[in-house]
Amino acid sequence: MTVLPTDERSLDAVPRAAVIGGGPAGLMAAEVMASAGIHVEIFDAMPSVGRKFLLAGRGGLNLTHSEPMERFITRYGDRAPVVASWLNRFSPEDLRAWAAELGIETFVGTSGRVFPVQFKASPLLRAWLRRLERLGVTLHTRHRWEGFDGEGAPLVRPAGGDPVPVRADATVLALGGASWPRLGSDGSWVDILTRRGVMVRPLRPANCGFDVAWDEGFIAKHEGEPLKNLALSFGGTTLRGELMLTRTGIEGGGVYALSAALRDAIERDGDAVLTLDLRPQLSAEQVRDRLRRPRGSESFSNWVRKSVNLTGPLPGLVRGAAGASSEPARIAALIKALPLRLTGCRPIERAISTAGGIDLDELTPELMLKRLPGVYAAGEMLDWEAPTGGYLLQGAFASGLVAGYGVVGRLGRGG
Numbered sequence: 001m002t003v004l005p006t007d008e009r010s011l012d013a014v015p016r017a018a019v020i021g022g023g024p025a026g027l028m029a030a031e032v033m034a035s036a037g038i039h040v041e042i043f044d045a046m047p048s049v050g051r052k053f054l055l056a057g058r059g060g061l062n063l064t065h066s067e068p069m070e071r072f073i074t075r076y077g078d079r080a081p082v083v084a085s086w087l088n089r090f091s092p093e094d095l096r097a098w099a100a101e102l103g104i105e106t107f108v109g110t111s112g113r114v115f116p117v118q119f120k121a122s123p124l125l126r127a128w129l130r131r132l133e134r135l136g137v138t139l140h141t142r143h144r145w146e147g148f149d150g151e152g153a154p155l156v157r158p159a160g161g162d163p164v165p166v167r168a169d170a171t172v173l174a175l176g177g178a179s180w181p182r183l184g185s186d187g188s189w190v191d192i193l194t195r196r197g198v199m200v201r202p203l204r205p206a207n208c209g210f211d212v213a214w215d216e217g218f219i220a221k222h223e224g225e226p227l228k229n230l231a232l233s234f235g236g237t238t239l240r241g242e243l244m245l246t247r248t249g250i251e252g253g254g255v256y257a258l259s260a261a262l263r264d265a266i267e268r269d270g271d272a273v274l275t276l277d278l279r280p281q282l283s284a285e286q287v288r289d290r291l292r293r294p295r296g297s298e299s300f301s302n303w304v305r306k307s308v309n310l311t312g313p314l315p316g317l318v319r320g321a322a323g324a325s326s327e328p329a330r331i332a333a334l335i336k337a338l339p340l341r342l343t344g345c346r347p348i349e350r351a352i353s354t355a356g357g358i359d360l361d362e363l364t365p366e367l368m369l370k371r372l373p374g375v376y377a378a379g380e381m382l383d384w385e386a387p388t389g390g391y392l393l394q395g396a397f398a399s400g401l402v403a404g405y406g407v408v409g410r411l412g413r414g415g
């Protein structure tokens, strides 16, 4: 039924493609293929598509980043050469122009991140789905993909029904990773593809929080509070950011940016020590000088608040690390380099994104699975990762576009 050999295609004048997964990667592949005159059907397990995309909209929908491409591409680590070939086809500027065509203007925030002016995802998704409908794309929600039948046709199971084979000349798999599974991407595709001989690297949390063995009294008092204006260092990288204190540890943009290296270190060594500079705007000498001010009968908290403006959870954090010592030089050293021992990663279910996935060597440059001719894959289910900052959506959109053009080329529609 699926992947008809070229000579059989004439049986059906209009080539047909199935897209499994209606996230950003799948919808982009669908748009490219439908624009080239392919009849496209999208199947998604959930009652509606783009649920993770909509959740990303709650944080303003950071679509991409405005930094120069030389810097942008480094965000994909050692997968950069492959991702660069996708971004050559669909760059951050292309993404902004594409959004503008849908009537969604974008702007560059102070951090260089790119957001829609409305700061949410729903207007973009609505406009996009209208465009797909105009292009003749059919959407089947509540249809879970369960693999392939004996002839290689994708099998989808409608809610409450039996699996049915889909008639398609090519299939794009865009099933996402395994974070936030209640939004649809649950990683259940891993077993299906592994059984077909496709090499899939273990799915692991990316842009995730970490466990810290907090002192009970400290966290009872400060759970949910932010630590702002920090410099965070690990493995030779230092960056500015903020953290959120949780019952089990830490979350937040600052630590997400270092999370790949921290996760790898914890997997290797059992734990990792993140170093926090609590007053990055002051030099070590300035902190030491200010703490030389006689403390008198002041409490520890008042002393560090009045001397170096440490407030909120910060005095407690320093105090916990200092133990019995309140010697100014020791306290100053801790304020500039407070070690925070991370004992584990938060589970993938709560991570922003997923590392691991289909090994990139399993794919042609057009993103077709070498072992499954006519089956393409895109988005977060491929083995690449990136920090937050718009790099995830950019990678999902761009790889979806490449897979879509791959199908267009294969089905002889000129891509």
Ligand SMILES: Cc1cc2nc3c(=O)[nH]c(=O)nc-3n(C[C@H](O)[C@H](O)[C@H](O)COP(=O)(O)OP(=O)(O)OC[C@H]3O[C@@H](n4cnc5c(N)ncnc54)[C@H](O)[C@@H]3O)c2cc1C
Pocket (backbone or CB within 6 Å): 020, 021, 022, 023, 024, 025, 026, 043, 044, 045, 046, 049, 050, 051, 052, 053, 055, 056, 057, 059, 060, 061, 062, 063, 064, 143, 144, 145, 146, 174, 175, 176, 177, 179, 180, 183, 184, 185, 186, 187, 188, 189, 351, 352, 353, 378, 379, 380, 381, 389, 390, 391, 392, 393, 394, 396
């Ligand atoms: C809280 C949060 C905030 C985020 N914010 C941002 C941000 O601001 N900027 C950014 O760049 N990235 C952000 N991301 C990441 C970004 O949303 C994802 O990287 C992106 O959605 C991945 O796109 P995708 O199309 O590969 O997969 P997904 O968006 O996960 O879509 C996969 C689709 O496949 C469907 N599916 C899965 N399995 C099956 C099956 N067996 N059968 C049928 N359908 C199936 C799912 O229902 C889903 O619709 C955020 C993520 C989270 C969790």
